[in-house]
Amino acid sequence: MDTSFPFAEWFRSSSPYINAHRGRTFVILVEGQALEARRRESLIQDVTLLHILGVRVVLVFGIRPQVDQALARAGHQPPVSDIPRVVDDATMHIIEREAMHMRLGLEAQLSLGLPNTPMYGADITAVSGNIVMARPFGIRDGIDYLHEGEVRRVRAEAITSLLDQRHIVVLPPIGYSSTGEVFDVSASAIALHAATALKADKLILIGDSSGFTDPSSGLLRQLTPADAERFMAQSDALPGELRRHLGVACEAARQGVARTHLISWRDHDALLGELFTRDGVGTMITRDRYEQLRDAELRDVGGLLALLKPLEEQGVLVARSRERLEHDMGDYLVIERDGMIIGCAALHVDHGTDMAELACVVVHGSYRGGERGDVLLQAIEQRARRQGIRELYALTTHTAHWFFERGFETVPVERLPEARRQRYNPTRNSRVLIKPL
Template identity: 75%
Template sequence: MNTSFPFADWFRSSSPYINAHRGRTFVLLIEGEALQEGRRDSLVHDIALLHILGVRVVLVFGIRPQVEAALTDAGLPVKRGRTPRVVDSAAMALIEHEAMRLRLALEAQFSLGLPNTPMYGADITAVSGNLVMAKPFGIRGGVDYMHEGEVRRVRSEAIDSMLDQRHLVILPPIGYSSTGEVFDISAVDVALHTATALKADKLILMGEQAGFSDPRLGLQRQLSPADAGRFLGESASLGEELRRHMEVACHAARQGVSRTHLLSWRDRDALLGELFTRDGVGTMITRDRYEQLRDAELHDIGGLLALLQPLEEKGILVARSRERLEHDIHDYLVIERDGMIIGCAALHLMPERTFAELACVVVHDSYRGGERGDVLLGAIERRAQERGVTTLFALTTHTAHWFFEHGFETGSLERLPPSRQQNYSPTRNSKVLIKTL
């Protein structure tokens, strides 16, 4: 007598995906709502299965609802939503507690090995640590955000080493600074920076909704970043979380992550259904590529103005007129991607020929994190050396740390060439940074 097992056919059909995923790096974000008591067990079991099947897993988790509940219990103000929030010392203590509490709970579940459980014999080592470096969000619009931070960099080599040793890496939404401070940072930003730093094969974002559904066409199984960007512009009714996930998916694709999957944690089978079936159950956004670094030309003026204007409006850059850009166009390098200017930098030679100013180093918000700033700086330094420049300087009000990381040192106004000292604006109070080539 033949006995039919429905799962057998599914298991056979999943074998190509099991083979394809083995040895690949997946960065998985799970929002905090999915990790509340009673909800996370099946997700943990499925993540453990990915690990057992040879996937290199980095798990990033959110804690927004847990923190909001803790703030409410403590009688502290709660700011709803996912925009940056002012985080004082009392709030930061609760954020640290909730992040560590949930991290320990996850590590405990990955350690489970009792008979008659899906984790029996798994023997998973879950590790974490100071793997995400952060910087303060700072003072913006006159508001001091205190312990609110932004991702500065991810220690990708350390994470790679842990993954090579068959560890499962867990990253809470906490960042550490070089001055020994701890910052609250966005979990989705941690996932994005981790995926791009590791050049991950997949970024998986698990929120409340099962990807993007068009009112006319239904669930969209696959989108390019261009299509996703168009839907973002046209769909005013998207929830805040899904909109943010789609934006991050577009960023990731443009920064080299092959595929980003948008899934719902409400579907307990979503993770395996997306990764081990032909059609999947969510929305996948795949990257597009077409990019070059080149000298700027007059026809790039419109693209440069569009790139620079948002930063000029924020006061980060000094406003440049079309006439000035036209006059200085041969000082600029640009990064063009599929007809769009997404990055630029300028080398302004001084009358004192051994001095030159590095100016206007800008990368479009959607394309940051892919080392394009480093590429621009390297090209500018090579151009400067070819022209006999021995001292490169920059003036900045917002990005001093990036320059420090690339060999610049703090200088005084007196160290600038006389021609540049005369044009220095005391009202901007820019820091003077200098690098010897």
């Protein structure tokens, strides 16, 4: 009888992230649509879970749809309703009321702990206050925006002190001036300023969209700021909220936030799925490459052994010992994805000849079907050309057609360099393939 539990494997795979996130500061922006009554509960429970797992949480919330609905009920239409909007006295009164109502509701739900679990009623404190300092948006193009404001600064020292005391910090889309005025402020601007002022480890933007979707390749899991800005320039039809979130993510990266995640409230598992799985469920904007091709280092030996072992057991690859890998480490390139080695290839040069062996081209089973094999091959070919290599050869028993499609041709064993020919194992009967460079 199978007594395994599906959650156990998930728990094992998520444990490195649980450990990595503990003690880290996450600024989480939740747009107003995600906080409608029927959606709010599960999201706030997940925020509570992050707090219980040791994440330092700053929760920023938006109220745009709630304010729009309240304005419609009141029959009041501001002169300019786009972002930024003209905020007259009547509009500001509604914004203050909706912000207070939402803040109280969030604090009440956070006070529950985790319902229907042993953590129900856990002592979780949510704290807000005059933390966001603002200034008036002023008069632009002849339009006085009245009570509309923009962030002047976020009191990072106050937030840090509250986080040190194990509080969840809640920031409404409201700012305060040094003259005692209250302003309507963009929630996304507050999230950006809070993340950069705190040097947050992550900025998480929860909106309508899961991230940026390319018409030809679907949802893009990872972008650099340069990638995102290029896509924004080329995509006129991007929804306004998504364009705003991408802009915030790019600016956050420039100001030192390592990773910004764009996820959708439409997926009620998105927050945990993004943070506790290797590939996530949304788009991540990274200051540095989340996945990178680089020279192998001695610290990669364990990762390489784990990557190669399944293929060695199947007889696709010749087994390599730890000692051999350590000795040949300078020959290897690896693809690293969030700390995991998911691909490798080696260039073994036959000294005294203008030939070299392309060996050990491997991509992890979960990441095949993309172009990582081609990336590895191109990098190896570039390295070979720099070293004056004129012919690249490979030995294979299973993947000859992959090499054929990339310009390799079958040749007799006698074409191998003398030293390599002496090590040829006839019992494997490997095909010898050569490609001129």
